[in-house]
Amino acid sequence: MPGFVEKNEPPAALSRSVILLFAVACGLSVANIYYAQPLLDAMARDFAISPASIGIVVTVTQIGYALGLLFIVPLGDFLDRRRLIVMQSVASALALAVVGLAPTAGVLLTGMVVVGLLAVAVQVLVAFAASLAAPAERGKIVGTVTSGVVLGILLARFVAGLLADLGGWRLVYLASAVMTLLMAILLFRVLPHHKAANPATSYPKLLRSTVMLFVEEPIRRVRAVIAMLIFATFSVLWTSMVLPLSAPPFSLSHTEIGLFGLAGVAGALTAGRAGYLADRGWSQWTTGVCLALMVAAWIPIAMTSVSLWALAAGVVILDLTVQAVHVTNQSMILAVRPAASSRLVGGYMVFYSIGSAGGSIASTMVYAWAGWAGVCILGAGTSSVALLFWTATRHLAQAATQREPADSALQP
Numbered sequence: 001m002p003g004f005v006e007k008n009e010p011p012a013a014l015s016r017s018v019i020l021l022f023a024v025a026c027g028l029s030v031a032n033i034y035y036a037q038p039l040l041d042a043m044a045r046d047f048a049i050s051p052a053s054i055g056i057v058v059t060v061t062q063i064g065y066a067l068g069l070l071f072i073v074p075l076g077d078f079l080d081r082r083r084l085i086v087m088q089s090v091a092s093a094l095a096l097a098v099v100g101l102a103p104t105a106g107v108l109l110t111g112m113v114v115v116g117l118l119a120v121a122v123q124v125l126v127a128f129a130a131s132l133a134a135p136a137e138r139g140k141i142v143g144t145v146t147s148g149v150v151l152g153i154l155l156a157r158f159v160a161g162l163l164a165d166l167g168g169w170r171l172v173y174l175a176s177a178v179m180t181l182l183m184a185i186l187l188f189r190v191l192p193h194h195k196a197a198n199p200a201t202s203y204p205k206l207l208r209s210t211v212m213l214f215v216e217e218p219i220r221r222v223r224a225v226i227a228m229l230i231f232a233t234f235s236v237l238w239t240s241m242v243l244p245l246s247a248p249p250f251s252l253s254h255t256e257i258g259l260f261g262l263a264g265v266a267g268a269l270t271a272g273r274a275g276y277l278a279d280r281g282w283s284q285w286t287t288g289v290c291l292a293l294m295v296a297a298w299i300p301i302a303m304t305s306v307s308l309w310a311l312a313a314g315v316v317i318l319d320l321t322v323q324a325v326h327v328t329n330q331s332m333i334l335a336v337r338p339a340a341s342s343r344l345v346g347g348y349m350v351f352y353s354i355g356s357a358g359g360s361i362a363s364t365m366v367y368a369w370a371g372w373a374g375v376c377i378l379g380a381g382t383s384s385v386a387l388l389f390w391t392a393t394r395h396l397a398q399a400a401t402q403r404e405p406a407d408s409a410l411q412p
Contacts, residue, residue, distance in 0.1 A: 139278040163175060226325065
């Protein structure tokens with residue numbers, strides 16, 4: 001992009017403590033998007049929203065997230081990332097407090113849009129970590145930081161369920177507001193300083209370059225579509241799962257439902273390994289194996305009425321494979337143009353958000369119409385489409401990784 005120059009001089013290596021801080025901050029930030037999933041039944045009762053429509057709470061959050069990815073995350077390549085992250089965290093704490101005190105459904109949904117909008121701090125953090133990493137360790141570090149993201153997603157459900165049983169669903173958001181504010185202070189004190197890029201370019205040109213980065217390279221388009229499909233599958237399971245588990249014959253509490261999130265923690269433990277494999281050229285192999293396992297995961301999930309252990313097994317497989325493919329996707333696209341990491345991650349994650357939003361509302365609607373069996377067919381079908389798409393396009397991504405593109409979107 002004319003007038004845009006990357007001036008960062010990243011350190012040779014990131015300390016373990018700073019990498020850990022990146023991971024924890026990512027987990028806390030992304031958890032704000034997922035607290036609602038095990039609380040949907042309680043929110044539906046409080047605001048008189050029908051079970052078929054309650055998925056809108058997750059959907060509007062993802063819409064806000066998509067807007068943040070488009071309009072906020074690209075600023076990470078333009079502004080001081082440290083300052084941008086801290087400002088987002090402080091504003092996010094205020095939005096969470098609004099949600100926790102919401103008197104009406106309208107205020108709730110508006111607050112959730114803003115929570116989603118500001119939760120994109122996680123993507124600025126991932127891009128920041130990637131830009132500070134040495135090239136040979138980028139996949140490993142992205143995997144480690146992304147492990148924090150997945151732990152945040154999974155533990156969010158357990159923590160939300162536990163706090164909701166103790167003090168109601170509103171306590172979840174008020175407690176998160178306090179934690180997010182404390183994290184903002186810690187990030188301000190610990191994050192390394194970041195020299196902003198030369199502001200010779202305008203904000204509209206910066207946004208246009210985000211689109212051009214995807215127009216120019218097939219690997220970005222392919223991996224973005226795969227992200228959309230795998231996270232649609234992910235949301236199909238997690239958004240609707242609370243509905244059968246909270247109803248007879250199971251009648252599980254919010255804490256008990258949240259425990260299924262702990263079952264998926266195994267997925268987070270694979271993140272570093274997936275990044276390690278990507279660094280060594282095994283990205284396509286990892287993707288193919290994981291997408292096939294993702295389809296298979298819906299077999300035990302469909303056996304929920306017979307055994308909750310079968311559901312737990314399916315959750316572990318699904319979360320593990322989604323996480324591994326997600327880390328692989330990010331490692332592949334960030335390897336092409338590290339200087340544009342914020343815009344690359346932001347553009348990629350827009351598709352994640354589209355998939356999550358679509359999967360959330362579709363799953364509750366299908367559950368109301370066809371029950372848990374319908375949800376499983378929807379999830380297995382979406383997973384199968386992802387596998388077929390990867391099979392049909394893997395030659396394009398392979399060709400893209402074998403050449404070094406001119407960094408036209410970043411040329412001065």
